[in-house]
Amino acid sequence: SCLVCSSSSSKNSNNGGDANGLLKEEEEEKFNDIWLLFKEAQQNILYLNKLRLVAVEELNKANREKQLLLDKIQQLEAVNKLGNEQSLWRELLLRIDSMVLTGLIDSAEASGMRKAVMGNKFSVALVFFDIRQKTDAELLAQLRHFSDGSRKNGFHIIQICTEMEPLVSVGSLSSYVTGLSKALQKKGHIVEVILPKYACLDLTEMQGLREIEAELYSYFNGQLHGNRIWTGIVHGIGVTLIQPLYYSSFFDRERVYGYSDDFERFTYFSRASLDYIAKSGKQPDVLHIHNWETAIVGPLFWDIFVKQGLGGTRVLLTCHGFDSQCLEQPDKLALCGLDPARLHRPDRLQDHTMTHLVNILKGGLVYSNKVVMVQSIYSKERIINSFSHGLEPTLAIHKDKLLISPCGFDNSIWDPSKDKFLPKNYSADDLKGKSICKVALQQQLGLSKNSSTV
Template sequence: MSVPSFGSPLVRTPGHGAPTIVHITSEYSPFARSGGLAEAVAGLARVQVQGGANVVVFLPLYRTVRDCAPDLAPLGRPISVDLGYRSEEVRFFREVRAPEGPKVVFVDIPSAFARGGLYGEHGRDYADNARRFALFSRAVLDAIPRLIGGPVLVHAHDWHASLALLYMRTYADLRERFAGTPTVLTVHNAGYQGHFPASMLPECGIPPEVYTFEHAEWYGRINFLKAGLTFADMVMTVSPTHATELRTPGGGFGLQEVFQWLGNRFTGIINGIDQQVWDPSRDDQITAMYHADDPTNKAKCKAALQRSFGLPQRRRTPLFGFTGRMVAQKGLDLILNSHLVRHLDAQFVFLGAGEPRYEAALTALAQARPLHVGVQLEFTDRLEHRLMAGADLFLMPSQYEPCGLTQLRAQRYGALPIGRRVGGLADTIEDDVTGFLFDAFEPPALDWAIQRALARFHHPAAWLPRMKTAMLRDFGWDRSAERYAEGYRRAIDIARRRA
């Protein structure tokens, strides 16, 4: 296929230096976000640039991008991308006044991404998600040699980008072009794998010879994540405990044998947070700033949060916060069936949106307990900061939690988390030191942890040292980036041997 030149590369790697890191992701903060994926990829990419790496991020040009980046400049002329039986015209854009940091390339495929949602609308996925993200992955691979001069390392994130790794190893032209290119796949949430009917094979350009148990087939359906896992040089997930869980029948979401097969090519690395953004001593989005040595102003933040949610201003009444997607994974069933949540003389505030059944149940609970429960279904970054600053305790009774970011933020703000001993919660919350953990996925177990937490909260001599310890925890990206660099080096070695 004849392709027009893009002119000067967006990035050129000098000599035989380290390759340019190419992140392929369906979410990236602040442009497109539905959960922790967007912030995790953005945080990693930023710290990699700060460490001296060349980094390029490829992201679909959703409608939401225009809200954050209204001025976009084209990168060369449109190209035609062949996938299955059809071709699509694809354009690439960048911000006109891009800030320092990773270079972000927006992949413009109007037929696939000029829509109201990222993955669906009104609680339902788009019917053509398989082709949407297959086309995105294929377009990125065509763009890389046009925009980046020199070697690259391809880092795909979750199922949405997994087919890029399959295409690189199965298409003759791509296999030759990327013969020595190392590949990495990060699994942010294995509960979402990209399952689609086998009839979508031609639409997605998946060669039928890889629709096998060894690669892309899973119980008679296509599994995008499995395909990526079997073609990646290295695989990461977002906490060491979750890496162990994914190798078990109870925690592997049906892919435990694949994670076991990966052996030492699979590891877990904790996510980080931007500690400049999540710092109560410099956060201009909260009512009053405070720090670990003098958390006095947290009381002002608590009073403001109570007002925002229409609750009485009671300084010594424990205030529990929850923010996140309102889905089964986050433990909403435990919260709604908790005896203490329904009867305790405490306050509970809920921020976020999700499944209609949970939104309705929480709204009904707030109507039944108007002095104790407040619900805000319209999420904003500002309100999330104010919730962290005002809450005494933070609920995370997750069914599973690959890493979790909110418990990291909560600790920084002195809101001690109550979470299940799973995944990243087990790795980042120290029981009865910086938070409180429980094991069984049952309402009584959550109530037991709440009682333990309140026993400390009602005794300031016990509570304040724990709050200070939590606020001083280091959850920055530096150490995580070092571990990613180690994984990259291993992927490079594997790719060299393969080439």
């Protein structure tokens, strides 16, 4: 009996020990599980905190980008608003021209309206914001209520030319006309451009293109001939296009230059431009003409048009070189209404070498108030003596009115401060990099450092 009890007691004791061991193991497992859960929770919390920090940073970044975008939008809206305002008052000037040509108003009233618009151009947008929805008659009623008390600021300049970027571009003249017009307008001057309506014109960037509902008649070859007049805005510049009707083939061609009748073509255009200016009642301060193609404007202006309300206008001729001059028979001057006998003289249009012919570019030099030679290398004396192509006697006589203009560039097309292909960038404010670029170019061309060619 005692043995049985002892044995039973021993078993119970062992069972109790096993139970305690199991209990301890279970507690340890629970503790380990809890610890693992705690560590996982800590890791999750750390991960969530990391995600929160990333999210906050992303949110801050998005807010910064949003603010930058809003600032950019405001800048673009300001630029767009300014551009729209500038286009609006220039388009308004073209509509006034239309009213004169259609007989709604006379030249005197048109002149007063132009002064009103040019003197109040920044308030024009508030008054004439719906200009394109109005007919000329409706617009006229509104214009007559518009104050004309302010004076005109700056000069009124009309460029009569054969190229303008981006409408038609053959050489450097096109970018020169556009760049100069934009620069002058930034300084507060009013600039208009008159061009032939070539068949090859690229009109994709012209805004508000419209045909004036009246034919302009211009003189040529003993008769008056009708022309269609088109107006529009290019880069904020008012542009007028002249389209001949009877002589429609003059500009309905693939090329701009290089035809046997180029003299007739551009003489017709030059005369039609002056007829348009006179009939529309414009009184520009400056007529800006270019190369031989519109040089005939000089003699035409002083012999015929100066007494047609243009007494305050002066003529400026720009030449991109004297190598192209256009020599013609004197009798051809009569095509546009000029007197050959009056102009075929040594001090006027007679060519110095081929004295039986007239020199059209020479006529522009003689009859212009100022002559600008676009040249970036040579001095005035060097040009007259070495690069005048037979015009040396004329240039020597008119030396005082000859100006040399350096070749410029439009930094919206090319900017040396941003060009990644230059060895060193530079700008008007910091020219240090320019000398480095010069040395690099000299080395590339094999020139000495002291060379003045570059």
